[in-house]
Amino acid sequence: MSSTPVFGRLIPAMVTAFDENLQVDVEQNCKLAKRLLDGGCDSILLFGTTGEGPTIHVEKKLEVIKAVVDMVAGRAPVIANVGTNCTEDSIEMAKKAAACGVDGLMAVVPFYNKPPQEGLYRHFRAIAEAVDLPIILYNIPGRCGINMTAETTLRLARDCANIVAVKEASGNLDQIAEICDAAPEGFAVYSGDDALTYEVMKRGGVGVISTTANCAPAAMKKIVDNAAQGNWEAAASAHEAILPLMKGLFLTANPILVKKALNLQGFNVGSLRLPLVDATPEQAAQLAETMRVCGVLD
Template structure:
């Protein structure tokens, strides 16, 4: 696979965790420190308050506070993408308008969850959002969390009919579907892996990179993998990927982002716990994670 252009938002985009204090309130100072740490680690953009950022338990006013804080910390060094997706179309439209006023660089919108719309409903949902804004939008397809899959035909219909729908984070696990999207997409439409461990497989098909969980903990290592792949240095990319793969999978031994927050704590950059109904890592989970982190060279 030959990469002929650089993607709009780059190749490594961490879905940033949301730091909380000891009372599980937003820790905006720590969020700014984390954003700065990610930029220093070489990330190309940052997604704020995605699933890894505990979006279901961070309410709209808090989301806006978080977006504002990260924008201040980043200071234009990399794009800041706000996750504004919800399972109510009207709520998403109104919230996106509020987020746009802050100066974010783009939106991510997840497939509506729980209400299980048909494919035509998915199309109209995203088309309505796209028509309400000039901001670039990244779609997010993750059937494991949303209970439905957005089919390649629907994604391509949106990509061709909405100029500001510019990318998709594909976490369906269906490489045939990913291949169909890549081959049928208009010029300039980017396909990102939604799973760190699937990144090289998707880039071999023509995907541009990854919207990453492990990028919170080891951004330099994940950046190396995607850049080697983009340069066509596949053997080196595979070697670097294999060296980090145990942690990519290990972070998902329980519900994300429990273990990525624990991993940050283990490397000396604590970001607080998780909000219910998630629960913090057990001592056993923490010990197993630390062993993996030592194995891959992320923890001394």
């Protein structure tokens, strides 16, 4: 395994904490970021899918980003998701996040528009050329409606020096292996599916951008650390130990259950903004049992 990537191996896609009125709780988000770093995470990713980014206004996102950057104070990289399905808006958000002092950016494949691969290439290249920060691409066909091919990812990796990584949530291990095998030196491939972390790292991936890390950072860290050291038997054992939770958190739309998991652990992150809704009592009970089995709830 190559040297540690710039953003590390375990990156939590941090949930966004709300207060009882469903307003963004800036202080609680800073406390959560600290909790995750204390738990062994290498970086903090704000306003990804798990962070309910689509339902939070830009001004409030920037307030949280600035507060977390100030709280972290250089202890670890802070990454902001800035991608939208409008290239101009993505560039504007990238510049605003950069002005808040983030260490990196993530940009998702444009959703709903269904651009061809050339459109994806030009979209991401335009964002990369607008800022000096390192950028993580985010491929998640299940949410975006299209897949960014290995060819397009590799083209961007080669042509844009500050496109340094991809979060691959296609679930296509052949595609992921193709990227790992042909990527330029220093380009990092992260699993975008917690339950595929072991398999992605077996194929040359560097780690995971994780939902499960919000409530079980130590368990996820065991997988990535052992895999990075080539301790595959230990990595497989760590994977099996937390697999029920990695699957259980996705029995309904993310981040419904991971927010419930944090609340069950006694760290209040509040409810969810519509169109997402709280876990049902049945879902909450099933989740609590899974958490106990996996050793992350007393």
